[in-house]
Amino acid sequence: VPAPLVAPLPPVAPPVAPVPPVAPPVAPVPPVAAPTELAPPTVLAPPVVSAPPAPPPPAPPAQPVAAPALTAPPVVVDPDDEDDVEGTVVVSRTPFRPWSLHLDDGRTFEVLGRAVVLGRRPVVTDLGVQLLAVPDPTRTLSKTHARLDLVDDQWHVTDLGSTNGVLLVGADGTERPVDAGVPTPVAGRFVLGSVGMWLTSAADGAR
DSSP states (O other): OOOOOOOOOOOOOOOOOOOOOOOOOOOOOOOOOOOOOOOOOOOOOOOOOOOOOOOOOOOOOOOOOOOOOOOOOOOOOOGGGTTOSTTSOOOOOSOOOOEEEEETTSOEEEEOSSEEEEESSOOOOSTTOEEEEOOOTTOOSOSSOEEEEEETTEEEEEEOSOSSOEEEEOTTSOEEEOOBTOOEEOOSOEEETTEEEEEEETTTEEO
């Protein structure tokens, strides 16, 4: 009996050596910057404050100066002036009595003192003078037209530089102009501009 045929064995491959694992690539490490050195803080010197100047020493109190004695000058009396009546103001001692100023149109105004200034809108700076605004539809009166003064129980009228003047009317009706600035006795009716008027006293009647 023939021996069976044995098939030849395939060749055996040599054993394969294991492949070592491949390490992953290492990322480059960035360089580390050196720490920045900080500048030391600047220290400011405190401001120099100068001391205030010392106040000056107080002045010594002033010594009171005695006022010179005033000596009244001697009064020299001129014997020629001792009887000079014109240089002395005579004060009226007569008590004032009520008076009234009457206009031709029938209106009456009370006179309150010894001095009265008449006009449409009279103005005066003298103290004690009555201002009497006279109605004047004709507009012939000046604003400050005339002045009345009672001297020794007699009225005097003075034209104060008015435009249309002052007239004195006599008993016979004649008219006489009054010089400006000259006190003139009033004996009856008188006219300022075109406005006629007269004065009366409660005791003596018309003047």
